[in-house]
Amino acid sequence: MRRGIAAAVAVTAFTISASACSSGSSSSDSSGPVTITWWDTSDATNEAGTFKDLVKEFEKANPDIKVKYVNVPFGDAQTKFQTAAGSKGAPDVLRADVGWIPGFAESGFLTPLEGTPAAKDKDQFEPNLIKQATYQDKLYGIPQVTDTLGLMYNKELFTKAGIDKAPGTWAELKSAMGKIKDKTGVDGFAFNPQGYYAMPFLFGEGTDMVDVGDKKITLNSPAAVKGIDTLQDLLKAPGARKLDTTSNAYANIMDAFSSGKVAAIIQGPWENANVFKGSAFKNKENLGIAPVPAGSAGQGAPLGGHNLVAYAGSDAAHQEASQKFIAFMTSADSQEKVANANGTLPTREDAYTVEVVRNPGIAGYQDLLSGGVPRLPLPEYSSLYTPLETQLIKIVSGQVGTKSGLDQAAAEAGRLLPDYSAS
Known part of the structure; x- marks a missing residue:
């Protein structure tokens, strides 16, 4: 699916x-x-x-x-x-x-x-x-x-690069990407620039798009900026696959991973069946599944x-x-x-x-x-992915800075949540 x-x-x-x-x-x-x-x-x-x-x-x-x-x-x-x-x-x-x-x-x-x-x-x-x-x-x-989201990875490529376990932090993933590219010639990591897939970077810094208890928009909080900066740093590092912002990005990334052209992605179990159809995973045991890497405040993925x-x-x-x-x-x-x-x-x-x-x-x-x-119990919560994603694409493609882009996303979120205060 x-x-x-x-x-x-x-x-x-x-x-x-x-x-x-x-x-x-x-x-x-x-x-x-x-x-x-x-x-x-x-x-x-x-x-x-x-x-x-x-x-x-x-x-x-x-x-x-x-x-x-x-x-x-x-x-x-x-x-x-x-x-x-x-x-x-x-x-x-x-x-x-x-x-x-x-x-x-x-x-x-x-x-x-x-x-x-x-x-x-x-x-x-x-x-x-x-x-x-x-x-x-x-x-x-x-x-x-x-x-939920996890880190899907190609065990064979990781082994060839001398990596014997899944990366537990974004820093470890960054290091693994470079080793994989150097040892195998294959891209170490590909990212799908949709708002949903950016959530582990926010959760990893202990924040979300909003704070329901305090009725506060946190999309542009210092923690959120740090999380997206971490993503930015990852995508600029050796071994990261060239960012795809086309309408076919999702399919392109999945095809690359399933065929062994990229070693790791952030993905959910709805793609299990399609991954196992790929040439790189004829042996199902080659698919590694691990928690998304942790940020400075811990690890988390949307349920x-x-x-x-x-x-x-x-x-x-x-x-x-x-x-x-x-x-x-x-x-x-x-x-x-x-x-x-x-x-x-x-x-x-x-x-x-x-x-x-x-x-x-x-x-x-x-x-x-x-x-x-768990998803926050807020009727407008799903709508918040739109301003996050719009600005995320601009941020990771270098059109705007992280803080500037998230400030704009927060302003758009404020129009959806007029009773919420800004960070």
């Missing part, structure tokens, strides 16, 4: 009473089954088939419920659901990015799931994942798949994934059917099947079976989940 993080930013939600909405795509009558609509935002080519198979299993086990399956491109789904929720046509169930929960809940589009059949196994899920499916102390989503949520505008019969469907799709058995077929990470411990962790990509990222940083 290629994550269109930059494209899938939040649009400021308009508030609407969800009780006044109705789902135009759902139907039922006293003589037939209830039909619910599910918008699946998974990759239509590599992942959707697994979910379609699970829908058939659910319908077989629940003959009184039919599921209308619709695959909606991830990059379009947030705005499309928001628009549909304000009129007729919203789906009963949506596969929502974790960052969408606060905004949709704030607008009244989602049904709280605490105490419903959908949340019957709540205690089986990773606590941090439940935390970011919760807004203002109400549970609005059930985690279906999860992810992501997708939750299944229920539309608040559906009637009681559809709510009940939706809750059963969500429980089925997030069960240990369903998550095990998804992990084995798609190579993605389950959200509950009992789904990490012997067969699932036999996949080195899954096993590697499972070890990183406990250190993931």
Whole structure:
């Protein structure tokens, strides 16, 4: 699944009473089954088939419920659901990015799931994942798949360069890059200049884009400047791949890594399956997965994934059917099947079976989940990636200085968060 993080930013939600909405795509009558609509935002080519198979299993086990399956491109789904929720046509169930929960809940589009059949196994899920499916102390989503960023690296290239372990700090990565380039001729590191991939550099200095507790924008704080300066220093060092700021940057970097033309990248488990198709990783054991390197204040990577949520505008019969469907799709058995077929990470411990962790990509990222940083419970949070990314590209390409660029990003963030003070 290629994550269109930059494209899938939040649009400021308009508030609407969800009780006044109705789902135009759902139907039922006293003589037939209830039909619910599910918008699946998974990759239509590599992942959707697994979910379609699970829908058939659910319908077989629940003959009184039919599921209308619709695959909606991830990059379009947030705005499309928001628009549909304000009129007729919203789906009963949506596969929502974790960052969408606060905004949709704030607008009244989602049904709280605490105490419903959908949340019957709540205690089986990773606590941090439940935390970011919760807004203002109400549970609005059930985690279906999860992810975090890690350092993917080519073990063979590292060994050829005389490096016997993954770098634990940005300074160690900088040193490793130069050795790899010198010993193998291959670029040591490539960076995708999207805002989401810059977050470990902020977390590594103990900061985030905002401080929710103090209602303060921290995008241009001294810690944030230090983090992005660290990134700048890394990209200017010997062994760094030439920066790609084209629209195909993501694909180009993944192709280079998978074919052995670059030794390390920052990436998430959604690319496991594609990496293993590459010539450099025919032997899956050649893929190294380690925590993103640490900054001066420690190490951290964003915790992501997708939750299944229920539309608040559906009637009681559809709510009940939706809750059963969500429980089925997030069960240990369903998550095990998804992990084995798609190579993605389950959200509950009992789904990490012997067969699932036999996949080195899954096993590697499972070890990183406990250190993931949950998304802040702020409706506008996902929108902040846009000003960060816009200025990040200018900074790393030398158009503006780090402080100047982050000051501009903070000013743009201030327009999204007028109640927040600047650093």
